[in-house]
Amino acid sequence: MQIRAICSDIDGTLLDGNREISPTTRKVFASLPQDFPVILASSRMPAAITHLQRDLKRENNPIISYNGGFVVDPSQTQASTLSSTCITADLCRRIVQMADGMDIHISLYSENNWYAPRMDKWTEKEETATKVRASLLDNHRVVDSWKKNGGGAHKVMCMGDAESIELLYRNLEQNFLASLHLYRSKDTYIEIAPASISKATGLSLILERYGIDMSEVMAFGDNFNDIALLESVGLGIAVGNARPEVKAVAADCTADSKADGVAQAIEKYLL
Known part of the structure; x- marks a missing residue:
């Protein structure tokens, strides 16, 4: 399986016990090529996501905010808003x-x-x-x-x-x-x-612009609003602290978010 992009939930998945991106996780993401899309997907508003993009040095990568209700791609020369559903x-x-x-x-x-x-x-x-x-x-x-x-x-x-x-x-x-x-x-x-939107619908819109198929994405999540996302990609991974319902649909499980589970999975499959 070829993985050409990563999509990750934030709270309970990417962040550590201090609600930050740990130094270990930052280092692992820095090992990926700069043209490798890293898409953060959250119920958060865009402004609550962009500072995490800066931590990962991925400021120009797409964002799925409000669980797919507002999708933006700042890397595009045309209008950056791909979808807005209110x-x-x-x-x-x-x-x-x-x-x-x-x-x-x-x-x-x-x-x-x-x-x-x-x-x-x-x-x-x-x-x-x-x-x-x-x-x-x-x-x-x-x-x-x-x-x-x-x-x-x-x-x-x-x-x-x-x-x-x-x-x-x-x-x-x-x-x-x-x-x-x-x-x-x-x-x-x-x-x-x-009801019409989800993180999966937002990701599909983004991937159209990159020429990447959903089957070529590794995605991470922990909660109910991540289930459709993990089901729709080629490699859906639940962190160790995920709800049982999320683990049940995941292709693999990794360590808890507080133990850098996302970083561990990236090292396992991509590095």
């Missing part, structure tokens, strides 16, 4: 209204903009994890602006205590399952994206 303003308003009266934080994301309703523990936690600062603006004012000027959310993030999040999740599932993808990375989080 949750409509009307649907965003219904989500926000559904959480009204509940002690739930809702953040709204569009391209490189992150709108948080207030500075609270959830905003502070996300700023620390992603190294991006939020714009503080009431949810309804953001949606009003999108409704007036056009636009929508590439991602809606709901955060709160486990009981409240479970209640909201059940309500969202009952009302919007056909149009929205509801992903729970933790019992205190719901990440919401359009």
Whole structure:
């Protein structure tokens, strides 16, 4: 099998225990040819991914952000945005209204903009994890602006205590399952994206420009939103800390993310 590109999830997969790319992993990626595409795929916004690209010295490589909702390739001389799929303003308003009266934080994301309703523990936690600062603006004012000027959310993030999040999740599932993808990375989080996209759909768009087939890609992941990606490539690899459902579809498993599992797999198959 010829591997011509790598696609990797970030949180829980590429990052170490300090939520950084370890020196070992950086060194292994530096051993790959500079024209070998390294594609980072995440539920994060682009600005929360580009600093990791700099760590890997892959600034001009493509990015799959918002789980495939916003795909960019800065290496292209033409328009760098390959795909943009949003949750409509009307649907965003219904989500926000559904959480009204509940002690739930809702953040709204569009391209490189992150709108948080207030500075609270959830905003502070996300700023620390992603190294991006939020714009503080009431949810309804953001949606009003999108409704007036056009636009929508590439991602809606709901955060709160486990009981409240479970209640909201059940309500969202009952009302919007056909149009929205509801992903729970933790019992205190719901990440919401359009149902039509995934990391796999984003990767397919990128590879068309490079003349690379999905069968020629090595991909890494750890969580439910990585399953379609690992299933669709030639060599899907789960890190050791991956959920059992992810390991079940992977062609191989490597060490935990905190033990440089991605680097170990690259050394095994490519170096």
